[in-house]
Amino acid sequence: MTNVTVWNENRHEQKNPVVSDIYPKGIHGAIAEFLQEDNYEVRTATLDEPEHGLTDEVLENTDVLVWWGHLAHHEVDDSIVEKVQQRVLDGMGLVVLHSGHFSKIFKKLMGTSCDLKWREADEKERLWVVDPSHPIADGVGEYIELEKEEMYGEHFDIPAPDELIFTSWFEGGEIFRSGCVFKRGNGKVFYFRPGHETYPTYHNEQVQLVIKNGVKYVSPVNRKRPVYGNAKPLEAISAK
Numbered sequence: 001m002t003n004v005t006v007w008n009e010n011r012h013e014q015k016n017p018v019v020s021d022i023y024p025k026g027i028h029g030a031i032a033e034f035l036q037e038d039n040y041e042v043r044t045a046t047l048d049e050p051e052h053g054l055t056d057e058v059l060e061n062t063d064v065l066v067w068w069g070h071l072a073h074h075e076v077d078d079s080i081v082e083k084v085q086q087r088v089l090d091g092m093g094l095v096v097l098h099s100g101h102f103s104k105i106f107k108k109l110m111g112t113s114c115d116l117k118w119r120e121a122d123e124k125e126r127l128w129v130v131d132p133s134h135p136i137a138d139g140v141g142e143y144i145e146l147e148k149e150e151m152y153g154e155h156f157d158i159p160a161p162d163e164l165i166f167t168s169w170f171e172g173g174e175i176f177r178s179g180c181v182f183k184r185g186n187g188k189v190f191y192f193r194p195g196h197e198t199y200p201t202y203h204n205e206q207v208q209l210v211i212k213n214g215v216k217y218v219s220p221v222n223r224k225r226p227v228y229g230n231a232k233p234l235e236a237i238s239a240k
Contacts, residue, residue: 002219003041005062006032007053009069009076010046012197019197027068027195027202031097034208035066035215047072054080064093064215067100070197081105089185091225093218095211098195101156106191109184110158116176117153123171125149125194127178134165136179136190136213144206150196152176158191166210168193179210181217186225188218 008028012019023030028044035042045053047069059065065084069076081104088094088109096106101114127144129137144166153174159182166179178193192214194201201207 001041003063005043006066007045009072011071022200030202038212059087066095068097069103070099073103076104088187091186091220094189095214096191113157116156119151122148126169127166130167131165135217136165139209190214190218
């Protein structure tokens with residue numbers, strides 16, 4: 001069984017009654033609930049727990065880490081970020097959601113500013129599937145339409161994705177690479193754009209399906225990890 005940890009800074013839920021009304025169990029609780037429907041073994045972790053809930057034991061027993069953050073990226077301890085990065089390089093999957101594009105861990109793995117245009121105007125978002133053969137798009141139609149969302153617009157300052165699954169169009173005219181896969185070391189990272197805290201986006205069944213598919217796709221493969229460093233020859237080497 002795949003072990004999933006859903007991490008959320010859990011600050012908007014404490015400060016904004018609109019958010020707590022939409023997500024009474026927190027954004028992490030809402031995501032954990034629908035992932036459990038697919039029989040994942042799910043735990044949650046939040047910023048204000050000791051070690052942000054990401055102890056060595058938790059990370060070692062996490063196959064996929066789902067990350068949502070916004071207000072408090074700067075409060076995440078650098079030592080925890082380094083541990084998460086190493087786990088990704090060792091094979092752990094990472095799903096980064098919405099404003100997690102500015103998280104320390106995503107920027108560290110991307111090596112760029114990860115900046116973008118944004119606007120809050122209650123506008124329609126249409127996420128077009130641009131790779132219909134991709135497993136993350138399994139069960140999704142030609143597009144997902146969200147009545148109201150925050151706008152993110154290009155240029156999105158990220159490396160060229162290894163795989164691009166969704167591109168968003170917004171009512172105000174912008175477009176955005178909204179579903180991207182990156183391969184880092186032995187691990188995979190899936191960035192998925194929608195999920196502004198004041199909209200019920202994570203209650204949308206199509207959004208839930210994409211996140212479920214994303215967790216499955218970035219899950220570690222069942223194989224021994226490569227051994228690095230000085231290596232003995234597999235075959236006899238003829239002396240010259």
